[in-house]
Amino acid sequence: MTANNRPLSPHLQVYRLPLTGLISITHRITGVLLSIGLLLFVYLLFCIAAGESSYADMQALMASWFCRLVYWGFIFALFFHLCHGIRHLLWDIGETFAPETLNRYALYELIIAVVFTLIAFIIF
Amino acid sequence: MVNKVLIEKAAGVLLVKSAVGHWRYQRLTAVVLTPLTLWLLVFLHKALNASYAETLGWISSPVNTLAIIAWTVLVFYHAALGVQVVLEDYVSNIELRHKAILATNLVFLIFGLVALLSIIFILLVR
Numbered sequence: 466m467t468a469n470n471r472p473l474s475p476h477l478q479v480y481r482l483p484l485t486g487l488i489s490i491t492h493r494i495t496g497v498l499l500s501i502g503l504l505l506f507v508y509l510l511f512c513i514a515a516g517e518s519s520y521a522d523m524q525a526l527m528a529s530w531f532c533r534l535v536y537w538g539f540i541f542a543l544f545f546h547l548c549h550g551i552r553h554l555l556w557d558i559g560e561t562f563a564p565e566t567l568n569r570y571a572l573y574e575l576i577i578a579v580v581f582t583l584i585a586f587i588i589f
Numbered sequence: 590m591v592n593k594v595l596i597e598k599a600a601g602v603l604l605v606k607s608a609v610g611h612w613r614y615q616r617l618t619a620v621v622l623t624p625l626t627l628w629l630l631v632f633l634h635k636a637l638n639a640s641y642a643e644t645l646g647w648i649s650s651p652v653n654t655l656a657i658i659a660w661t662v663l664v665f666y667h668a669a670l671g672v673q674v675v676l677e678d679y680v681s682n683i684e685l686r687h688k689a690i691l692a693t694n695l696v697f698l699i700f701g702l703v704a705l706l707s708i709i710f711i712l713l714v715r
Contacts, residue, residue, distance in 0.1 A: 493675055500668040500697075506629075506661075507700050509636045510707035513648070514715065517641045527637050536637070540630075547626060550619050557616060589634045 488571045492549040495542040502539045540585055545578040600695035603669045611670060618667040621659070628656035645715055648708070658708055665701030669694050 477490060512523035526532060552574060555561050561570060605611040632653075635644045647653055672693045680686040 493671075496668075496671045497675060500672055503664065503668060503697075503700060506633075506664075507704045507707070509633070510704050510711070513636065513641075513644060514707040514710040516715070520641045520644070524637060536633075540633075543626065543629075547623065551623065554616065554619065585630060589630075589638070 483568075484571045485567050488549060488574060492546060492553075495546045499539065499542050499546055502535075502542070505535070505539065537582070537586065541578060541582040544581040544585075545574070548574040548578050596695065597691065599698060600691035603666060603694040603698055604673075604690070605670070611673070615667065615670045615674075618663045618670070622663050622667060625656055625660040625663070628653060629660055632657055645711065648711055654708075654712065658705070661701065661704045661708065665697045665704070669697040672697075 482490065509523065512519045527536065552561070552570060605614060631647070635647050639647070648657065673690050676686055676689045676693065680689055
């Protein structure tokens, strides 16, 4: 097998993905976005380390509507990635491969991610 | 002048040479990160809303310190492993792919270190 004849990942643009496919690519997209979001985590820690005035500046900046939107987007992406990540771990131990569970569990993941985000939003 | 070999070595620190090792570490970090999510959420909540003294107090409590340090170390490693797979799947040029993986690893390593040093600074100085 030559280097340019190797198997490819599924094409995303060619056909309409089923729910499981959408969830799968969303897992990757949220993973990449969360990785970028780690910058926010570093920024928070850095501002705490930098002292009380930088901490106050950081809190003021994070209170803006744009930052709050990014923040809650991060939280939702986190819960989604967590839910589908657990699904992957279940698959890894050989469970829940039955075809009729696929769409149902995909739906559960989405619902749980949304509910957890709402709960976090209400508590915090 | 920047030492090219040194940079490549640093970037290679997070690189797992075997596919089985990559698979295993990605799962291991995921399993440990799952419960630590709780600490992340509380930390984010404190950092964005609580007073400076309260946030410092929270981070300084031993269990929270341990959890946040563990989350930091594991999450940057988990992210590096994950982005590597994405790059392997979507960057078809082998040489470019390899460089992209090393570059992202280097970025994660640097930001992970900044985060860790910040935590240590908070604990020792603040």
